[in-house]
Amino acid sequence: xxxxxxxxxxxxxxxxxxxxxxxxxxxxxxxxxxxxxxxxxxxxxxxxxxxxxxxxxxxxxxxxxxxxxxxxxxxxxxxxxxxxxxxxxxxxxxxxxxxxxxxxxxxxxxxxxxxxxxxxxxxxxxxxxxxxxxxxxxxxxxxxxxxxxxxxxxxxxxxxxxxxxxxxxxxxxxxxxxxxxxxxxxxxxxxxxxxxxxxxxxxxxxxxxxxxxxxxxxxxxxxxxxxxxxxxxxxxxxxxxxxxxxxxxxxxxxxxxxxxxxxxxxxxxxxxxxxxxxxxxxxxxxxxxxxxxxxxxxxxxxxxxxxxxxxxxxxxxxxxxxxxxxxxxxxxxxxxxx
Amino acid sequence: xxxxxxxxxxxxxxxxxxxxxxxxxxxxxxxxxxxxxxxxxxxxxxxxxxxxxxxxxxxxxxxxxxxxxxxxxxxxxxxxxxxxxxxxxxxxxxxxxxxxxxxxxxxxxxxxxxxxxxxxxxxxxxxxxxxxxxxxxxxxxxxxxxxxxxxxxxxxxxxxxxxxxxxxxxxxxxxxxxxxxxxxxxxxxxxxxxxxxxxxxxxxxxxxxxxxxxxxxxxxxxxxxxxxxxxxxxxxxxxxxxxxxxxxxxxxxxxxxxxxxxxxxxxxxxxxxxxxxxxxxxxxxxxxxxxxxxxxxxxxxxxxxxxxxxxxxxxxxxxxxxxxxxxxxxxxxxxxxx
Numbered sequence: 001x002x003x004x005x006x007x008x009x010x011x012x013x014x015x016x017x018x019x020x021x022x023x024x025x026x027x028x029x030x031x032x033x034x035x036x037x038x039x040x041x042x043x044x045x046x047x048x049x050x051x052x053x054x055x056x057x058x059x060x061x062x063x064x065x066x067x068x069x070x071x072x073x074x075x076x077x078x079x080x081x082x083x084x085x086x087x088x089x090x091x092x093x094x095x096x097x098x099x100x101x102x103x104x105x106x107x108x109x110x111x112x113x114x115x116x117x118x119x120x121x122x123x124x125x126x127x128x129x130x131x132x133x134x135x136x137x138x139x140x141x142x143x144x145x146x147x148x149x150x151x152x153x154x155x156x157x158x159x160x161x162x163x164x165x166x167x168x169x170x171x172x173x174x175x176x177x178x179x180x181x182x183x184x185x186x187x188x189x190x191x192x193x194x195x196x197x198x199x200x201x202x203x204x205x206x207x208x209x210x211x212x213x214x215x216x217x218x219x220x221x222x223x224x225x226x227x228x229x230x231x232x233x234x235x236x237x238x239x240x241x242x243x244x245x246x247x248x249x250x251x252x253x254x255x256x257x258x259x260x261x262x263x264x265x266x267x268x269x270x271x272x273x274x275x276x277x278x279x280x281x282x283x284x285x286x287x288x289x290x291x292x293x294x295x296x297x298x299x300x301x302x303x304x305x306x307x308x309x310x311x312x313x314x315x316x317x318x319x320x321x322x323x324x325x326x327x328x329x330x331x332x333x334x335x336x337x338x
Numbered sequence: 339x340x341x342x343x344x345x346x347x348x349x350x351x352x353x354x355x356x357x358x359x360x361x362x363x364x365x366x367x368x369x370x371x372x373x374x375x376x377x378x379x380x381x382x383x384x385x386x387x388x389x390x391x392x393x394x395x396x397x398x399x400x401x402x403x404x405x406x407x408x409x410x411x412x413x414x415x416x417x418x419x420x421x422x423x424x425x426x427x428x429x430x431x432x433x434x435x436x437x438x439x440x441x442x443x444x445x446x447x448x449x450x451x452x453x454x455x456x457x458x459x460x461x462x463x464x465x466x467x468x469x470x471x472x473x474x475x476x477x478x479x480x481x482x483x484x485x486x487x488x489x490x491x492x493x494x495x496x497x498x499x500x501x502x503x504x505x506x507x508x509x510x511x512x513x514x515x516x517x518x519x520x521x522x523x524x525x526x527x528x529x530x531x532x533x534x535x536x537x538x539x540x541x542x543x544x545x546x547x548x549x550x551x552x553x554x555x556x557x558x559x560x561x562x563x564x565x566x567x568x569x570x571x572x573x574x575x576x577x578x579x580x581x582x583x584x585x586x587x588x589x590x591x592x593x594x595x596x597x598x599x600x601x602x603x604x605x606x607x608x609x610x611x612x613x614x615x616x617x618x619x620x621x622x623x624x625x626x627x628x629x630x631x632x633x634x635x636x637x638x639x640x641x642x643x644x645x646x647x648x649x650x651x652x653x654x655x656x657x658x659x660x661x662x663x664x665x666x667x668x669x670x671x672x673x674x675x676x
Contacts, residue, residue, distance in 0.1 A: 025363030025388075050388070050391075053391075074463075076463065083432075084422065084428055084431050084432065084435070084447065085425070085428040085429060085431070085432040087423070087425070087428075090422055090423040090425075090428060091423060093422050093423070093449070094421075094422065094423040094449075097422070097449045097451075101451065101456070106448065106456075106459060106460060106463060107448070107449065108446040108447065108448060109422065109446065109447035109448070109449070110444065110445070110446060110447070111431070111432075111435045111445065111447070113435075113439065118439070118444075121444060122444060125412075125414065125444060129467050231620065231624075259624050262624070263623070263624065282569065283621055283624065285601075286569075286597050286600070286601065286621065286624070286625050287624050287625065287626070288625070288626035
């Protein structure tokens with residue numbers, strides 16, 4: 001009973017089984033058979049559809065507990081991502097889909113463009129089709145505008161697993177973004193860098209504040225530029241930062257922006273600036289110089305998120321996903337700026 | 339009436355409006371109002387849901403034409419892709435989603451792992467939720483196992499747009515894969531290459547036979563290795579091909595495999611072999627040497643596919659998507675093999 005504003009209405013003064021049966025146009029016995037699993041015969045699938053439709057519409061919650069409603073949910077799991085063209089999300093999706101496929105679940109991916117309104121639309125759509133669960137990848141807004149929509153989803157038996165930070169109300173796969181930021185700062189400090197520019201992502205994302213917070217806990221950034229987590233955004237931000245010739249290194253809060261930074265350095269003909277990224281996307285080994293970065297096992301994070309859905313244990317668990325330093329050619333001992 | 343095995347059953351001896359009304363538990367007048375748009379009042383959305391559910395289940399097709407059923411379809415468009423982690427599909431998805439968002443449509447992406455069974459499961463799921471359309475990206479199997487599922491989808495008012503080759507029954511965005519293969523061969527021939535290895539993708543894909551066919555129409559490959567359209571697969575295939583020291587160039591049928599080929603050349607310390615890819619993914623400009631490739635405007639292809647859905651014109655149209663040569667550093671005049 002995590003959402004007291006919703007659950008009491010449904011269980012005490014909420015819709016009755018009679019109302020569900022009436023809306024569905026079936027007998028009380030049929031509604032009970034579908035929603036409570038009572039009676040020996042399995043209702044025809046058309047009846048199951050009608051009754052669960054009506055129950056979802058009225059937000060009817062079966063007593064003791066909502067398990068029988070949950071078991072009549074579909075084999076669909078929704079996966080909400082900010083930007084499917086970002087390989088970060090593609091890697092998470094791949095891990096989730098691999099586990100889903102092993103268990104005959106279907107995954108429907110929705111692209112939210114970081115638009116909370118669109119996220120709510122997709123959540124409503126997934127609820128309407130009785131999706132078994134929704135995975136939120138990169139929905140770690142520091143505000144909580146989505147919480148009511150998510151609570152409605154869980155109040156009808158759906159599960160929510162957040163990848164990233166989303167309060168402690170749901171199952172969470174928590175990448176160690178803060179620790180990763182610390183690793184980046186420590187690595188650059190060890191190489192002698194003291195004037196480091198940082199390229200951040202959208203400031204509303206908890207991922208950004210955590211990565212930046214970890215870095216700043218070890219070393220104060222000499223300059224900060226905000227970009228949008230894309231290669232082009234990173235490139236423009238790097239061009240701006242690099243006008244300050246005292247910077248000897250740049251820490252970009254994701255690999256796409258780090259790749260954009262390498263492109264900016266190439267265009268400027270500068271080979272004296274170290275670059276560290278974050279995520280360890282596949283591209284990191286193919287750029288020149290190969291990118292030093294903070295590695296998250298994104299595919300494994302997606303797989304673990306889907307396993308949490310399947311485990312069907314009480315909600316509210318958090319699984320840590322470690323961040324590790326991967327040293328490649330793009331970081332080197334400090335050289336005096338020219 | 340493209341699918342005579344389905345449509346006559348539905349229109350001549352198929353279910354009646356009475357049967358739909360009975361299954362939905364509504365009056366004949368209500369069913370008619372929902373399915374034929376007759377009567378002035380707009381039925382409550384719960385009634386619309388029930389009636390369209392029943393109609394879809396019985397595969398009832400409204401007469402003259404199925405337009406009123408189509409107009410009661412949801413705002414969901416399904417997008418089926420082989421592998422969401424492949425940036426080729428991510429770029430197509432981005433274009434489709436951009437247009438969808440401008441028109442308040444939601445896009446649900448499904449990953450088929452190139453498994454026809456899974457494609458059919460997703461099609462059934464999208465049909466059940468009355469998706470307005472399905473976009474098939476990379477479903478260009480040379481066999482036609484999917485055709486019955488797709489015909490069922492269209493027979494209840496849904497639209498199908500194929501990106502790639504899928505017969506001429508549906509709207510099609512047709513990238514010029516054959517012409518692109520010709521461009522690659524002509525470019526390498528112009529540079530003096532006569533012994534070129536080709537790395538193909540899965541042989542069941544029309545994309546592969548078209549790209550390879552175009553190349554072979556200009557120049558017979560000296561050696562062919564099949565891989566799986568991934569970077570690692572391309573790398574292994576290149577390692578195998580490069581044992582033949584007479585090869586002066588490699589044409590990989592997509593950019594991911596071309597990037598794998600560059601990695602193999604780097605590992606072998608060979609800088610005398612030209613590489614040409616296909617697609618012009620974002621990574622092409624960030625690898626070293628930058629990749630010469632055949633460019634498809636993938637984002638535009640995705641956008642055009644969604645525009646075909648919205649245009650709501652008679653089906654069966656084909657829009658060509660041009661392929662162009664982009665010359666970068668990875669292709670160079672032939673040097674005698676060492």
